[in-house]
Amino acid sequence: MNARRRVILFDLGDTLFEPLPRQYGERNLLTFARQVDVTEPDQVVKTTFAEAKTAVAQDFAQRSFYTHREFIATAFKSCCELLGKNGSPAADAYATAQRDSVIEHLAPRSDCFSTLEELNRRGHRLGIVSNIDDDWLTPLIDRWQLGERVDAILSSESAHSCKPDQRIFQLACEQHDCTPDQVVFIGDDEINDIHGAKQAGMTSVLYRDSTKHSVTTLADYSIDQLSDVLSLPSLV
Numbered sequence: 698m699n700a701r702r703r704v705i706l707f708d709l710g711d712t713l714f715e716p717l718p719r720q721y722g723e724r725n726l727l728t729f730a731r732q733v734d735v736t737e738p739d740q741v742v743k744t745t746f747a748e749a750k751t752a753v754a755q756d757f758a759q760r761s762f763y764t765h766r767e768f769i770a771t772a773f774k775s776c777c778e779l780l781g782k783n784g785s786p787a788a789d790a791y792a793t794a795q796r797d798s799v800i801e802h803l804a805p806r807s808d809c810f811s812t813l814e815e816l817n818r819r820g821h822r823l824g825i826v827s828n829i830d831d832d833w834l835t836p837l838i839d840r841w842q843l844g845e846r847v848d849a850i851l852s853s854e855s856a857h858s859c860k861p862d863q864r865i866f867q868l869a870c871e872q873h874d875c876t877p878d879q880v881v882f883i884g885d886d887e888i889n890d891i892h893g894a895k896q897a898g899m900t901s902v903l904y905r906d907s908t909k910h911s912v913t914t915l916a917d918y919s920i921d922q923l924s925d926v927l928s929l930p931s932l933v
Contacts, residue, residue: 702820703932704873706894707847708860708884709827709834710799712904713809713923721798729773729791733782742780749775758888761862764854765830766792800836808924813846815927823847826869826882828859828889849873860886861893870897883926891916900931 707713723743730742737745750772757763757771770788777784784791816823824847827834831854838844849872851865858864870877877898884890885904894901895915903916904923918929926932 702822704822704824704870704875704880705816705926705932706824706826706869706880706882706899708886708890708904709825709829709837710803711885711906712883712890713825714803714805714837717799717803721802722795725791725794725798726773726776729787729794730777730780730782730784732787732790733777733784735777735780735782735784737780742776745779746772746776749773749779754888757859758861760859761864762853762857762859765828765833766796769795796830796833799833800840803837805841806923808922810846812923812926816932817846819932821932822873822875824849824851824869824873826851826860826865828853830854860884860889861896863893863897866893866897866899881929881931883920887914887916902926902929 710716726746727739727742735742753768753772753775757768770792773791774784774788813823825843829852831852834850834852838850843850849869851869851872853859853865856865856868858868860866866877870880873880880894880899881902882890882894882899883902883904884894885906887903891901891903891914901916901918903914903919905914905919905921920926
């Protein structure tokens with residue numbers, strides 16, 4: 698495969714797609730936190746959840762596989778525990794509400810489809826590799842016709858492997874009948890996407906959100922919008 702015909706793999710959430718609008722996630726968090734008698738002010742609950750989610754993400758990144766539902770539910774329970782309450786009775790309902798909000802409100806970035814179309818026109822093979830459960834992903838595939846826009850889609854549930862675990866990257870290469878050095882991997886998460894892809898031997902590209910990322914990254918390249926991919930040296 699020459700430099701003009703690469704396999705380009707994208708993370709889904711916060712990369713190809715916008716983050717879930719804040720109001721939906723906050724509404725779900727506060728609704729179910731109140732159900733288990735969390736009484737702290739809204740902002741305290743939201744800040745505590747952000748801290749809990751970061752800690753849980755660091756812990757889960759050491760696992761080869763977990764479901765996204767388990768991750769979301771654990772973050773909720775950890776938040777409630779930090780606030781002195783038992784979140785277990787509402788954790789599953791919270792995770793379901795989050796899934797439903799994602800299915801209904803998650804949307805592609807404004808330059809998502811035009812970027813994919815141009816990469817397709819240039820002859821590149823395209824794929825999506827996401828740490829997501831199939832009952833979250835399949836409705837998004839159907840709603841946005843993702844199967845018609847990329848060559849292959851791989852969920853962590855199907856792979857039984859979560860980024861940065863190497864198995865999911867290996868399976869993605871098998872899907873596209875390529876070697877890692879032929880792959881450009883684009884994602885927003887420094888650990889799951891960038892470290893994982895680099896360990897696999899892929900070219901890594903960080904979708905940089907200025908509100909989340911410092912200037913330091915191990916990525917080979919960084920971009921501020923998806924269409925910047927079209928100007929990467931190895932893809933021009």
